Amino acid sequence: MAQRPKVAFIGTGGTMSSIGRDRLDLLDYTATDKRLEADAILDAVPEARAVAEVIPVRFRAVTSPAIGFGVWRDLVRLCEQQVAAHPDLAGIVIGHGTATLEETAYALSLTLTVEVPVVLVGSQRPISALSSDAPLNLVNAIRTAAAPQSRGRGVLVVLNDEIQAARDVTKTSVARMQTFRTADFGILGQVDGPSVTYYRRSERRYAPDTEFDIRALPALPRVDISYGYADADGTAVRAFVAAGARGIVSAGLAPGMTPPAEADALETAAQAGILVVQSTRAGSGIVPLTTRLHQRGILSADNLTPQKARILLALALTVTSDPRAVAEIFATY
Missing domain, CATH: 3.40.50.1170 (L-asparaginase, N-terminal domain)
Incomplete structure (x- = not known):
């Protein structure tokens, strides 16, 4: 047997x-x-x-x-x-x-x-x-x-x-x-x-072959999610900045856009050194890194949902705060 x-x-x-x-x-x-x-x-x-x-x-x-x-x-x-x-x-x-x-x-x-x-x-x-x-x-x-x-x-x-x-x-x-x-x-x-x-396998990188080690960490860097909706005016973004967020994920309108006042608040946060990643509330699809996002200093979440983009951004911030390196992490994992 x-x-x-x-x-x-x-x-x-x-x-x-x-x-x-x-x-x-x-x-x-x-x-x-x-x-x-x-x-x-x-x-x-x-x-x-x-x-x-x-x-x-x-x-x-x-x-x-x-x-x-x-x-x-x-x-x-x-x-x-x-x-x-x-x-x-x-x-x-x-x-x-x-x-x-x-x-x-x-x-x-x-x-x-x-x-x-x-x-x-x-x-x-x-x-x-x-x-x-x-x-x-x-x-x-x-x-x-x-x-x-x-x-x-x-x-x-x-x-x-x-x-x-x-x-x-x-x-x-x-x-x-x-x-x-x-x-x-x-x-x-x-x-x-x-x-x-x-029938298939994931092509993105995953454990144990990753650069993230949380075994001795007391906490992850603070990363918040700002949910997009018509007339959003950036109040939530400013509150997250005031609370000490090191990263913000925007759960934007599909295909990865936000109302003008919200976009301005996100750009201000990015200019202040906070890592801002654009996702979408749609639940599927890749957020394209448009000229407008690039000019505002905002990164793309690829096709990650906002809640998963938050996790990856927080982990990324444990190893780097360089926007180019973080962008590469989102393209890898």
């Missing part, structure tokens, strides 16, 4: 760990404030241990809006520790709430130091709910992390039988099962029963 692959399962909480009032509580389950730790989730999904030797790793059990840089840094360290403790580890699965799952996935895809596949997984319905997607999502994530063909593909996100790239995927719906999508390029692969099948 073949030996089962060994996979570590780190729990951070989120919907997949949540216990609602009853099986029909699909939306207000956070009111109970009850969430399972990693080992209890595995006990609730015995099938997970049938597809791999799963090592539960208690970490924390919170809602994902409470997750940010401090958790990302601790997860980088924890993944290192798991690989060191288990030299035969095939992969790592991280259970996570869907609200910030895409941000954690992208941050880890730029900062992890381990070679094994790391897969983030969540669910749209709590584990206590009728027809919860948590059990099968977890099993599929474990299968993906254990699959040899998952190596060398960066951090992966698995929900709804689909494998997505951390850089490209975003949550697109509050409650539907097919919420995680990659608008421009589509999924990397699929999980159908025991089969983990890939």
Whole structure:
């Protein structure tokens, strides 16, 4: 009998760990404030241990809006520790709430130091709910992390039988099962029963082959997002500057424009030495580096969503404040 692959399962909480009032509580389950730790989730999904030797790793059990840089840094360290403790580890699965799952996935895809596949997984319905997607999502994530063909593909996100790239995927719906999508390029692969099948890979640079090391950082440089809308007058931009922002991401109108007063405020910030990156609220598409942006000293986010551009800009500022070097980073990652 073949030996089962060994996979570590780190729990951070989120919907997949949540216990609602009853099986029909699909939306207000956070009111109970009850969430399972990693080992209890595995006990609730015995099938997970049938597809791999799963090592539960208690970490924390919170809602994902409470997750940010401090958790990302601790997860980088924890993944290192798991690989060191288990030299035969095939992969790592991280259970996570869907609200910030895409941000954690992208941050880890730029900062992890381990070679094994790391897969983030969540669910749209709590584990206590009728027809919860948590059990099968977890099993599929474990299968993906254990699959040899998952190596060398960066951090992966698995929900709804689909494998997505951390850089490209975003949550697109509050409650539907097919919420995680990659608008421009589509999924990397699929999980159908025991089969983990890939059809493409990401061409951008990702961990562990990156220049970003957050393991000893107390915090990331402050980077804020200014959301574009008709009549935006730059008030938010000026407030971010006053708060000490070292970078600002503009979530502009498609294809990467802002109202005149907002544009003036962004230009003033750029002239003051703050790194300003133009993204778009559209959710897909590349922001072209137009003559107007170039003249204002504003960089392009490429096709990154504002929330992911913020992460990359903050990490870039840990290694350089040269706009040309930051522009190259956005063209690389």
